[in-house]
Amino acid sequence: MSMTTAKTDEVVKEAPAAASLSDQRERERMRRRLARKRGGGWWPYVFLAPWFVGLAGLTIYPMLDSLYLSFTDFDLLTPPEWVGTKNYEHMFAEDPVFWDSVHATLLYVAVSVPLKLALALGVAMLLNRDLKGIGLYRAAFYLPSLLGGAVAVAIVWRQVFGGDGLFNDFLSWFGIKGQDWISSPDTAIYTLILLAVWQFGTPMVIFLAGLKQLPRDVYEAAAIDGAGPATRFFKITLPLLTPIVFFNVILQIIDAFKTFTPAFVISNGSGGPLNSTMLYSLYLYKKGFTDLEMGYASAMAWVLFLVIAGFTAVNFIASRYWVHYDD
Amino acid sequence: MGHHISRRTIFRTASGLAAAGALGSSLAACSGGTGAGSSTSKLTMTWWGSDERHAAYKKALATFAKDNPKIEVQPTYSGYDGYFDKFNTNVAGGSAPDLMQMDTALVAQYARKGVLAPLDEYVGKSLDLTGFAKTLLANGTVDGKLYGVPSGIGVNQLTVNRSGLEALGLKLPEREWTWTDLKSIAQEVYKKSGGKTYGVDDGGGGTLQCFEIFAREKGQTFFSEDGKKVGFTADTLQEWWEYWAEMRKLNASPPPAITSAAHNDLTKNAVVIGKSLFTFDSGVYGAGGSITDAQLDFLPTPQGDWSGAREGNFVNGGVLLSATKKSKRIADSVKIISFIAQNDSAIKDFQLLRGIPPTDKARNLISSGLSETDKLNMANADYISQRVAKATNALPNPVPPPQGADQVWDLLFQSNLAVAFGKKSIKAQLGAFFDQAAGILSA
Numbered sequence: 121m122s123m124t125t126a127k128t129d130e131v132v133k134e135a136p137a138a139a140s141l142s143d144q145r146e147r148e149r150m151r152r153r154l155a156r157k158r159g160g161g162w163w164p165y166v167f168l169a170p171w172f173v174g175l176a177g178l179t180i181y182p183m184l185d186s187l188y189l190s191f192t193d194f195d196l197l198t199p200p201e202w203v204g205t206k207n208y209e210h211m212f213a214e215d216p217v218f219w220d221s222v223h224a225t226l227l228y229v230a231v232s233v234p235l236k237l238a239l240a241l242g243v244a245m246l247l248n249r250d251l252k253g254i255g256l257y258r259a260a261f262y263l264p265s266l267l268g269g270a271v272a273v274a275i276v277w278r279q280v281f282g283g284d285g286l287f288n289d290f291l292s293w294f295g296i297k298g299q300d301w302i303s304s305p306d307t308a309i310y311t312l313i314l315l316a317v318w319q320f321g322t323p324m325v326i327f328l329a330g331l332k333q334l335p336r337d338v339y340e341a342a343a344i345d346g347a348g349p350a351t352r353f354f355k356i357t358l359p360l361l362t363p364i365v366f367f368n369v370i371l372q373i374i375d376a377f378k379t380f381t382p383a384f385v386i387s388n389g390s391g392g393p394l395n396s397t398m399l400y401s402l403y404l405y406k407k408g409f410t411d412l413e414m415g416y417a418s419a420m421a422w423v424l425f426l427v428i429a430g431f432t433a434v435n436f437i438a439s440r441y442w443v444h445y446d447d
Numbered sequence: 448m449g450h451h452i453s454r455r456t457i458f459r460t461a462s463g464l465a466a467a468g469a470l471g472s473s474l475a476a477c478s479g480g481t482g483a484g485s486s487t488s489k490l491t492m493t494w495w496g497s498d499e500r501h502a503a504y505k506k507a508l509a510t511f512a513k514d515n516p517k518i519e520v521q522p523t524y525s526g527y528d529g530y531f532d533k534f535n536t537n538v539a540g541g542s543a544p545d546l547m548q549m550d551t552a553l554v555a556q557y558a559r560k561g562v563l564a565p566l567d568e569y570v571g572k573s574l575d576l577t578g579f580a581k582t583l584l585a586n587g588t589v590d591g592k593l594y595g596v597p598s599g600i601g602v603n604q605l606t607v608n609r610s611g612l613e614a615l616g617l618k619l620p621e622r623e624w625t626w627t628d629l630k631s632i633a634q635e636v637y638k639k640s641g642g643k644t645y646g647v648d649d650g651g652g653g654t655l656q657c658f659e660i661f662a663r664e665k666g667q668t669f670f671s672e673d674g675k676k677v678g679f680t681a682d683t684l685q686e687w688w689e690y691w692a693e694m695r696k697l698n699a700s701p702p703p704a705i706t707s708a709a710h711n712d713l714t715k716n717a718v719v720i721g722k723s724l725f726t727f728d729s730g731v732y733g734a735g736g737s738i739t740d741a742q743l744d745f746l747p748t749p750q751g752d753w754s755g756a757r758e759g760n761f762v763n764g765g766v767l768l769s770a771t772k773k774s775k776r777i778a779d780s781v782k783i784i785s786f787i788a789q790n791d792s793a794i795k796d797f798q799l800l801r802g803i804p805p806t807d808k809a810r811n812l813i814s815s816g817l818s819e820t821d822k823l824n825m826a827n828a829d830y831i832s833q834r835v836a837k838a839t840n841a842l843p844n845p846v847p848p849p850q851g852a853d854q855v856w857d858l859l860f861q862s863n864l865a866v867a868f869g870k871k872s873i874k875a876q877l878g879a880f881f882d883q884a885a886g887i888l889s890a
């Protein structure tokens with residue numbers, strides 16, 4: 121968002137004020153003419169009405185309601201009671217589990233997102249070539265992303281990394297004695313991270329699309345100048361790909377912050393052992409629906425919203441310094 | 448993009464379908480639909496339990512339907528996990544079931560919030576409670592009113608893999624046994640099995656079946672009378688955690704990873720997976736169709752072996768059947784409750800699946816058809832309730848668990864685990880436990 125405003129600012133500075141004004145008038149006239157031609161008036165809004173109803177009833181109203189609830193004591197069963205900022209104060213000052221969940225979530229985001237993107241880019245580069253049956257390979261690598269969010273996969277994961285699971289069988293081939301990875305507070309979160317990284321398909325497909333659009337002539341020129349593969353990757357591919365990287369980073373960070381299902385299934389809804397897999401959304405759910413503190417859960421939802429918005433804004437600002445736009 | 452996310456995130460909170468993940472919003476819309484659809488003429492009923500219990504309920508309801516063709520029942524059943532999450536959401540959405548199985552540990556909270564209907568006006572009319580002891584009905588009574596009919600007698604006990612014990616050449620301990628006896632036999636199990644099997648599940652974080660009884664043996668309750676505080680002292684909890692720390696050190700109890708894996712998951716229980724021979728239990732493993740192939744037997748929770756130790760056991764009411772307050776079918780629900788409590792064929796369907804039957808009539812009806820395990824289970828429950836009835840030094844039955852009780856129980860479990868994993872010393876964890884418990888209960 122801030123990116124686009126910055127750009128229009130530049131345009132305005134460069135162009136004479138009068139020209140841009142007449143430009144605007146011209147555009148306005150065109151728009152009106154088009155509107156008249158198409159029947160204009162209220163008709164578009166009539167057709168858009170179902171969407172507006174959905175937006176108001178399913179998005180705006182619940183959002184505002186949860187904002188209100190976040191300032192109340194609400195147990196779902198009796199009417200909410202206004203308590204001011206008590207929920208927010210309790211969250212930051214008195215609730216150690218909240219901080220456990222923040223810790224678990226930040227660790228999860230900080231480790232899973234870079235690993236996932238690195239893997240996605242690596243595999244995308246391997247798959248960006250003309251081979252027989254390349255489509256099949258691409259589909260095969262995308263498959264985990266289709267399955268990964270499912271409850272069934274999380275259940276399998278719990279089995280694989282359990283004390284008598286497949287992973288320990290595998291380790292035993294090399295004479296390594298494994299442990300119960302899911303039930304140890306030091307390793308449980310990494311099984312969740314591994315599950316997230318395994319689902320690298322979506323960013324991979326996006327990277328692949330980006331790679332296909334890179335201009336060939338630059339690579340030819342670089343090859344003639346004697347640039348090796350590493351140089352080509354770091355000096356050409358990566359810089360040209362930064363808009364795509366940026367897009368993926370934003371998307372994956374947001375996704376990672378919201379992760380719920382695998383943590384819920386793998387820890388049996390407990391976020392354990394010792395809150396080590398108590399991801400933020402899971403704690404929010406637990407507070408709201410198990411402990412019947414829906415006001416508190418609403419406050420948590422708003423804090424998460426603000427944190428995600430903050431991360432995204434920081435990303436957009438930072439992107440000015442590392443994202444290279446071609447145009 | 449930020450907007451997109453907020454929508455999802457917030458909507459989850461608003462809609463109650465967080466688990467549905469990416470499909471959250473669309474599914475939420477559907478669930479609203481089914482909620483509205485429940486205003487049909489069918490009476491909705493929910494319960495949790497094992498497959499055997501589901502089958503018994505369905506069989507009993509089928510018999511009921513023959514005599515009462517006008518009352519059509521729409522049952523919904525599941526395991527315990529998530530049962531009350533779902534119930535809460537349904538109540539908030541105005542689609543609470545008419546009739547439900549209720550937990551004795553939660554009945555007070557729901558009754559005081561006005562979710563459950565008092566049943567006193569039906570007692571002696573359409574609700575036949577002949578043969579129910581007053582002390583048993585107390586489990587469904589809150590502030591003087593009856594909000595749930597108990598299914599039977601429940602006791603806290605140890606379930607023992609007797610065949611496993613005998614295979615190691617060990618004998619089942621006597622029913623009059625102490626915490627020291629438990630320690631020595633659990634050590635023996637580890638030694639005789641060559642380190643393959645631990646003795647007894649780690650009970651350091653166990654609440655209802657273990658620590659509460661230990662505290663009562665010391666003359667202390669789990670919750671204070673008004674429910675605003677815990678009722679035991681730091682010394683008691685310290686002694687308890689030290690006992691279990693020693694048990695783990697001696698390999699009498701399994702390491703914390705096994706304890707942690709079994710949390711909320713019966714199938715991972717150490718006795719079920721063959722990693723220990725004793726487990727603290729409120730009747731889940733033994734009652735009806737056991738979950739392992741081993742021959743099980745049952746023992747009371749050990750007694751205190753210090754001077755002045757009291758009787759710590761108490762008898763609870765199994766599960767309850769309750770009608771919800773906003774239901775328009777309370778009278779019909781009461782008929783079903785009464786039928787399940789007194790009808791011969793319903794009693795035979797349930798056997799011990801909802802605890803030891805509460806009336807003498809019911810016990811006589813089922814006693815001949817019981818399996819070996821069920822017989823042993825009933826004998827132990829009888830033994831405990833007789834001992835409690837005779838005891839002159841036992842504290843009165845615990846107060847109904849207050850608001851936040853389940854959070855305190857979970858805190859106890861997590862605290863013991865933190866000690867067991869070596870993340871915290873007992874001293875440090877004691878301070879944290881009492882701070883947090885006070886915060887939860889005073890809120």
